[in-house]
Amino acid sequence: xxxxxxxxxxxxxxxxxxxxxxxxxxxxxxxxxxxxxxxxxxxxxxxxxxxxxxxxxxxxxxxxxxxxxxx
Numbered sequence: 105x106x107x108x109x110x111x112x113x114x115x116x117x118x119x120x121x122x123x124x125x126x127x128x129x130x131x132x133x134x135x136x137x138x139x140x141x142x143x144x145x146x147x148x149x150x151x152x153x154x155x156x157x158x159x160x161x162x163x164x165x166x167x168x169x170x171x172x173x174x175x
Contacts, residue, residue: 127174132149
């Protein structure tokens with residue numbers, strides 16, 4: 105990736121949102137995801153206490169870039 109500029113909406117699910125639903129409180133880990141088939145990139149939020157990540161179809165996690173406090 106030459107550059108990266110994406111937004112995330114923690115109230116939605118899927119690429120550009122949360123993996124399984126909006127967190128009520130606590131922290132969400134924010135990961136960069138990539139679709140090698142079409143070159144699409146997005147951010148994906150995951151509840152920081154989740155034991156697994158549900159990636160959208162055909163996406164792979166590239167890197168976890170940080171966390172966000174949800175209140």
